[in-house]
Amino acid sequence: MTMTAAVVLAGGRSSRMGTPKAGLEWHGSTLLRHVTGVAGRAVDGPVVVVRAPGQPLPALDPSVLVLDDPEEGRGPLQGLAVGLGALAEHAETAFVCSTDLPFLHVAFVQAVLRRFGPEGPEIVLPFVHGYRQPMTAGYRTGLAPRITKLLDAGQLRPAHLFKESDVRRLEEDELLADPQLAKADPQLESVVNVNEPDEYRAARDRPAPEILVERFGVLANRGGGGRGARRVRAANLGAAAEQVGLSFDGHVLAAINGDQIRGDGLVPLVAGDTVAFISADAGG
Template structure:
């Protein structure tokens, strides 16, 4: 299996939002933290955030790198090129997305990256909810050089890349052939952006994802060992739902494998979180 990477375009100051989207609050962290952490929990290779020149970024998940866009004002494809170049020596493929995708689901990322492998294309372009989604797409990291050359020729639009490489497209129906994606994100809200203050406000008012929480061992007092469905956008919120605090005595296992204490770890629909004593969980 080829190593996969994640690239998040942090963007600069948004003219529509009036402030950088990357730092907008999202359930105790930021949009950038959530997007980067969703990628980090999904891909098996490096994750980098592409910042605009001189851009100050909010806190990032542990292990997520930063690369600076070398030229300001050339649009998102310059950021795509910088991100792909930063991971090209460590991964053959990358999922590339913008920072303002609060409903991005790991199953969508996996579907896109699997489609890139299955088709053998240079780029896997979702055509979801009626639009091409170049900033929620799979790229061969080797495309970094081609994109840089096109930018040097003044070709700044994503559509120009499509004319110079092998692009495979997946529409809603093809994407939703993946049973896990169809179950957890049936309307493909993974590609929904917060483009305006109204979009952001509406997204922020939506209920948190429904997940399952379990407690084991000494933490299972009062019947808490029974699986419970709760709504929580982060691991910390999931712990609070069963009156626990993530400290050195308690760890959490996400979906049976990832053991962590990161209270800001993003949760998504379909997740199961098991809390256990640290001496039992390692």
């Protein structure tokens, strides 16, 4: 198996935020929809969301698998065991993250997952902004049974897993040696989470990512602004289409960076993307 996958931990109600982070509005979508979409663009296998038992979630892409923790109160390791266990038959490695990462970039996810080799390590653990980042890290899916044993022994912290595993620490300079990541996310804001209302508002008030939009075929002359590529700011495909005068209504498809054909307007965009809109109708 060479396929990669992703696990997103939905979390529950945040005592600081006063509401579940998963449902926070994010440029016409939700934070969970955004993060799962970014992770999904970065991997070639399934995306799993692990939630607290019975936790309501906002609408997600139908391809996302939603699983429940078997019990509450056992922290992120419980969600990690559930997610990795579900993915073990599909992929060898998975990127694991929390739901509160508004600036997560596709290039960051891929940079982490590329650090896995055929013989190891078991965990790729970024060390960014002075802290290790277990919720933006890579894990081998075969770790699920070991995590379950730790949970049964009352060892609930990620540090307990790191002590029992082959961990590769990934420093900032090594991450930024990846030219794609260095260009797309030079400050490594992919690891920045939002824990307070003020942090969320500040993140939400920032401009949407800058992307390049192209229109082809019968769409080339629609929407005004002349032919050729245009730079716009948009957080998802629907917003990008609107910026160039198109309606993303099923008659239009989008190719992201030349190879990801999408028809869902809520597919998230990240800085540096190129979006090509094409007609879905025959002859377009």
